[in-house]
Amino acid sequence: MNPLGRHILAEFYDCAPGILNDPDAIEREMNEAAAVSGATIVQSVFHMFSPHGVSGVVVVAESHLAVHTWPEFGYAAVDYFTCGEVDTESAIRHLKDKFGAERVTFRVVERGVLSANGGGVGVLVGPESGEELV
Amino acid sequence: MNPLGRHILAEFYDCAPGILNDPDAIEREMNEAAAVSGATIVQSVFHMFSPHGVSGVVVVAESHLAVHTWPEFGYAAVDYFTCGEVDTESAIRHLKDKFGAERVTFRVVERGVLSANGGGVGVLVGPESGEELV
Numbered sequence: 001m002n003p004l005g006r007h008i009l010a011e012f013y014d015c016a017p018g019i020l021n022d023p024d025a026i027e028r029e030m031n032e033a034a035a036v037s038g039a040t041i042v043q044s045v046f047h048m049f050s051p052h053g054v055s056g057v058v059v060v061a062e063s064h065l066a067v068h069t070w071p072e073f074g075y076a077a078v079d080y081f082t083c084g085e086v087d088t089e090s091a092i093r094h095l096k097d098k099f100g101a102e103r104v105t106f107r108v109v110e111r112g113v114l115s116a117n118g119g120g121v122g123v124l125v126g127p128e129s130g131e132e133l134v
Numbered sequence: 135m136n137p138l139g140r141h142i143l144a145e146f147y148d149c150a151p152g153i154l155n156d157p158d159a160i161e162r163e164m165n166e167a168a169a170v171s172g173a174t175i176v177q178s179v180f181h182m183f184s185p186h187g188v189s190g191v192v193v194v195a196e197s198h199l200a201v202h203t204w205p206e207f208g209y210a211a212v213d214y215f216t217c218g219e220v221d222t223e224s225a226i227r228h229l230k231d232k233f234g235a236e237r238v239t240f241r242v243v244e245r246g247v248l249s250a251n252g253g254g255v256g257v258l259v260g261p262e263s264g265e266e267l268v
Binding site for chain 1: 138139141143144145147176177179181183189190191193195197198200202204207208209211213215217226227230237238239240241243245246248258264265266267
């Protein structure tokens with residue numbers, strides 16, 4: 001069983017004051033996180049929420065790295081979708097350091113799980129999880 | 135318990151041939167999906183994989199809507215992160231229709247779960263799930 005993509009959902013708690021409300025710093029560190037993980041950056045888009053918080057995505061050749069911050073709770077939600085040889089853990093560690101997060105948790109969700117059939121050709125196992133949309 | 139964000143992970147299986155390899159059509163339908171859900175579009179970024187497949191993100195004021203497609207498997211992975219009054223189901227149904235998907239499954243992941251403390255002020259419950267990064 002081999003997934004087409006791996007989707008990392010990471011929660012950053014008790015971050016340093018200031019950075020979560022600084023769109024330039026968030027964009028810089030998100031791009032740096034994509035770079036240290038070995039991904040190829042295509043483009044990044046960031047914007048401020050009103051009245052506070054930053055939201056943005058780095059689109060990489062191997063998929064995307066997104067962040068949404070709540071400075072008032074010292075909390076940031078990051079997700080990193082990859083479908084290539086990308087070191088996602090180095091990206092999460094980079095952001096933990098730069099956000100000054102006291103605690104970080106993460107989940108790995110496999111997307112598009114393949115199973116080899118008799119001919120050795122990958123076929124999708126799914127729908128393997130989640131609810132069915134009816 | 136009230137999450138700061140809701141993250142929908144949806145799998146689209148057995149999609150119609152053609153559209154999953156058409157970046158213009160994918161970008162148009164992803165923007166339309168964001169619009170029908172009531173989100174405010176900030177910007178969208180789409181690109182082709184090599185040799186095939188489309189990847190892209192619609193950044194919305196309320197967060198992001200991303201897609202990655204594997205035409206060779208008739209499969210598309212969509213995720214919709216929201217932190218506002220957005221009708222995510224209408225977006226997923228729009229894409230099911232336009233992608234011609236035979237089957238769609240989805241999961242809802244709560245991000246940044248709050249609990250009211252004694253003073254009625256929301257505090258983060260987390261880390262409530264996932265592994266701890268050590």
